[in-house]
Amino acid sequence: MRRRSWFLAALSLTLTLAGCLRGDLIVNGGTGSNASGTGSNSGPPVSSSGVIAVGTISRFGSVIVNGVEYSSSGANITVDGLSNGSETALQLGMVVTVQGTMNSGSTTNGTAASITYRPVLRGAADGAPSVSGNTGTFTIHGLIVQTDETTLFDNTQGLAAIVAGTVVEVSGYRDASGSIRATRVAQTTSGNGEAVQGSISGVTGTTFQIGSLTVNYASATRTNIPAGGLINGLIVQVTSAAAPQSGVLLASSVSVQATGVNASDGAQAQLEGVVDGLSGSSFKLNGQGVSVSTTTTFLNGSSSGLFNGQLVQVVGTLRGGVVLASSVRFVPSADSFLSTAVTAVNTNNSSVTVFGVPGIVANVDRFTTFGDTSSSKARPFNLNNLTTGDHVTIQGVHTATNTLSATRLLRTDPGSQVLLKGTVDSAAVPTLTILGINSGSDSSTVFLDSNGNALTQLQFFSQVAPGSIVAVEGTFSGTAIAATQVRFGP
Numbered sequence: 001m002r003r004r005s006w007f008l009a010a011l012s013l014t015l016t017l018a019g020c021l022r023g024d025l026i027v028n029g030g031t032g033s034n035a036s037g038t039g040s041n042s043g044p045p046v047s048s049s050g051v052i053a054v055g056t057i058s059r060f061g062s063v064i065v066n067g068v069e070y071s072s073s074g075a076n077i078t079v080d081g082l083s084n085g086s087e088t089a090l091q092l093g094m095v096v097t098v099q100g101t102m103n104s105g106s107t108t109n110g111t112a113a114s115i116t117y118r119p120v121l122r123g124a125a126d127g128a129p130s131v132s133g134n135t136g137t138f139t140i141h142g143l144i145v146q147t148d149e150t151t152l153f154d155n156t157q158g159l160a161a162i163v164a165g166t167v168v169e170v171s172g173y174r175d176a177s178g179s180i181r182a183t184r185v186a187q188t189t190s191g192n193g194e195a196v197q198g199s200i201s202g203v204t205g206t207t208f209q210i211g212s213l214t215v216n217y218a219s220a221t222r223t224n225i226p227a228g229g230l231i232n233g234l235i236v237q238v239t240s241a242a243a244p245q246s247g248v249l250l251a252s253s254v255s256v257q258a259t260g261v262n263a264s265d266g267a268q269a270q271l272e273g274v275v276d277g278l279s280g281s282s283f284k285l286n287g288q289g290v291s292v293s294t295t296t297t298f299l300n301g302s303s304s305g306l307f308n309g310q311l312v313q314v315v316g317t318l319r320g321g322v323v324l325a326s327s328v329r330f331v332p333s334a335d336s337f338l339s340t341a342v343t344a345v346n347t348n349n350s351s352v353t354v355f356g357v358p359g360i361v362a363n364v365d366r367f368t369t370f371g372d373t374s375s376s377k378a379r380p381f382n383l384n385n386l387t388t389g390d391h392v393t394i395q396g397v398h399t400a401t402n403t404l405s406a407t408r409l410l411r412t413d414p415g416s417q418v419l420l421k422g423t424v425d426s427a428a429v430p431t432l433t434i435l436g437i438n439s440g441s442d443s444s445t446v447f448l449d450s451n452g453n454a455l456t457q458l459q460f461f462s463q464v465a466p467g468s469i470v471a472v473e474g475t476f477s478g479t480a481i482a483a484t485q486v487r488f489g490p
Contacts, residue, residue, distance in 0.1 A: 046099050048266030051110055053098040054286055055272035055313065056171075056183045057090055058369040061380030063098070063115060066270045066313050067366040068108055070098050075112040080119060080195075088379075090115065092371045093152030093184030095171045095272075102268065108366060118237055120180055121145065121170040122188065122195035129159045133450070133490035138162055141196070141244055142212035144179040145170050149334050149395055150311075150407075152369075154186040161187065173274045173286065174198065175309055178211055181274060194240040194249060197257070201232050210238070213249060220251035235259060235287070259287040261318065268315070269323045272331070275310045282322075283308075289322040290314055301330035329367075334395035334407045335469070336422035336435060338362075339415065340476060342390045347383045352409065354392065355420070355437045356478055362394045362406040369408040376411075386411060398423055402436035418481060421471035421489065427464045429457065432472075432486070439472045439481040448487040460486060 046052045055066040063072045077085040090096065100112040121140055129138040129147070136147040136159040147159060151172075155161050162168065167190050172182040178198060198210040206218040208230060215238055217230075230236075235257040240249050261269055273285040282291050283306065292303060306312075306328070316325040338360065344353040353359045364370065364383065372381040374391070386392070391414035396404030425433040430441045441447075447460040455463075464470065469489025474481045 046261075046263035046267045048264045049101065050113075050263065051098075051100055051102050051268040051270060052261045052263045053270040054261070055095065055098075055270065056369075057092055057094050057096060058367065059092075059371065059380075059382075060087070060090075061382060063087065063090060063096075063112065064366070065096060065098055066272050066315075068102075068110055068270060069366075070100060070110045070112040070115075072112050072115060075100070076114045078114065078116045080117065090117070091154075091184070091186075092369060093171060095120075095173065095183055099262075117171075118197070119169050119195040120172055120174070120197045122192065123167065124190070124243060125162050125164060125166045125168060127164045129162055131159060140168070140170070141249070143196070143198070143210070144177075145172075145182050145185070146179055147182050147185065149337070150331075151182045152184045154184075167192075169195070173272075173311070175274045176276045181311070190243065193252070194238075194243060196238045196240075196249065198235065200230065200234055200236055203230050203232050207248075208232075208236075210236075213244065214247055215249045215251050215254075217251040217254045221253040223253065223255040225254075225256055230254075230256075260321065261288050261323075263318050265318055265320065267318050269318050270313070270315050271323065272311070272313045275306060275308050275312055278306060278308050285312070285314055285323075290316065290325055291322050292325045292328060296325045297327040299327060299329040300332050301328075303328075305330065332397050332405070332407060334397060336394075336396050336398050336404050337419065337471070338392075338394040338404075338421075339412070339419040340392070341414065341418075342386060342388055342392055344388060345383055345386050350383060352383070352386065352392065352394070352406075354394065355418075355476060355481075358402060358436070360402050360404065360435050360437060362396055362404045362409065363399075364406045364409055368406045370410075372411045374411050374413045378411075381411065391415070398435065401425065404435075417473050417484065418476045419471065419473050420481060422469070424464055424466055424468045424470050426466060427461060427468075429461045432461075432464060432470065434470060434472060437481060438479075439474065439483045439486070441483045441486060445483045446485040448485065450488040450490065452487075460488075463488070 053065050058064050062069050072087050079085040079089045094117050097116045098112050099114045100110050102110040123140040126139045129136040134149045138145050167188050169186045169188050170182050171184040172180045200208040202209040207216050237255045238251050239253045241252050271285050275283050277284040311331040313329040314325050315327045316323040340354050343359050351361050351363045353361050372378040378385050391412050393410050393412050394406055395408040396406040399405050422435045432439055447455040471487045472483050473485045474483040
């Protein structure tokens with residue numbers, strides 16, 4: 001039991017975002033695989049000189065979505081259907097739709113006219129998550145929610161806090177199967193009602209299905225319903241005042257969602273989502289058609305690396321209902337995870353050093369998710385607010401012996417131990433080196449395989465090799481880690 005608890009705690013440490021609950025208006029937006037799902041079909045379309053963005057909030061100081069900083073001072077912020085909200089209602093990890101304009105001559109700064117969020121799912125978990133490596137899966141009303149190292153949680157326990165009956169709000173993207181790839185999971189209460197978004201099937205005059213969930217919409221308020229009524233395949237947003245009874249959700253409202261961006265020909269589109277319907281040089285992202293060509297720039301990959309289910313960010317121009325992609329960025333998956341104190345901050349080259357000197361250097365850029373989840377909860381928060389001794393959790397991609405490209409950097413409250421997970425450089429009893437940092441072990445160190453089964457020290461070192469993925473928990477002396485537990489990855 002202790003081994004599973006440690007594993008869930010370590011996994012949660014890499015997945016967790018500490019924050020406030022619904023009382024502080026933590027709310028989450030989401031998109032479906034065949035619709036924007038964030039309210040982008042409301043209001044007038046973005047003009048040909050404007051920009052529409054769908055993506056995850058990664059930073060504040062204005063609002064940063066898909067690496068672009070949008071000034072939000074004059075924006076109409078709509079949160080779960082309530083307009084004229086405050087930017088403080090927005091949280092890291094929310095999927096939102098931004099409508100506005102890009103600043104003249106800039107590709108990284110714009111001005112938001114509106115920012116809209118809607119939940120992709122809110123309700124009670126059917127049971128505890130199943131966990132495999134860095135991923136976890138749980139269901140709400142039979143609808144599958146998938147979490148990974150990119151998912152942000154609003155509590156320090158992460159997946160370990162979810163049991164049968166735990167009420168959560170989920171923000172994220174739907175894949176072709178209807179499963180939700182969660183970008184944020186926030187605990188809430190049943191008093192906030194139910195919310196479900198997805199493609200409908202089995203439509204009758206009073207009911208339809210979303211996955212295995214039956215929705216009774218006979219008495220619901222209906223919005224954006226086609227003249228002929230609801231039909232199979234439409235994407236809808238459903239709310240309900242109460243949880244399902246006997247497998248049936250009694251809808252309070254049903255709103256049909258757009259299947260593409262709400263913008264005029266010539267508008268710029270900046271979209272994040274899961275690739276679906278890939279065929280030749282075309283695919284769909286949140287239901288919006290995208291076309292790539294020989295002039296498309298690919299970042300972190302190439303055109304041959306595209307596949308259905310892949311998380312990407314696309315920038316392009318809307319022409320004839322299709323986004324002609326000027327760039328496609330493959331959103332990288334972190335392979336290294338750190339939780340420790342800051343050794344040094346270099347604002348000139350946008351980097352943070354941890355684990356002493358030379359230590360491990362984490363480089364941050366405009367795509368890095370960056371925030372303060374400590375008890376201070378500073379906002380906005382950037383490198384200028386980070387100081388030596390602050391405790392941080394960092395996820396990133398290993399680029400050199402002791403260097404990471406940080407995908408996420410969060411300031412947190414300090415823990416009693418440090419965590420280092422990454423690629424092994426070398427190993428010989430009793431020491432292993434990961435990302436240039438030595439970790440020593442002794443007879444008190446607990447060794448585990450990737451399934452949480454106990455190993456002896458000699459068994460572990462007979463199996464480990466350069467390139468192995470290993471997680472080490474322990475105390476840092478300033479030069480090395482004294483390991484209390486060592487576990488094989490992933």
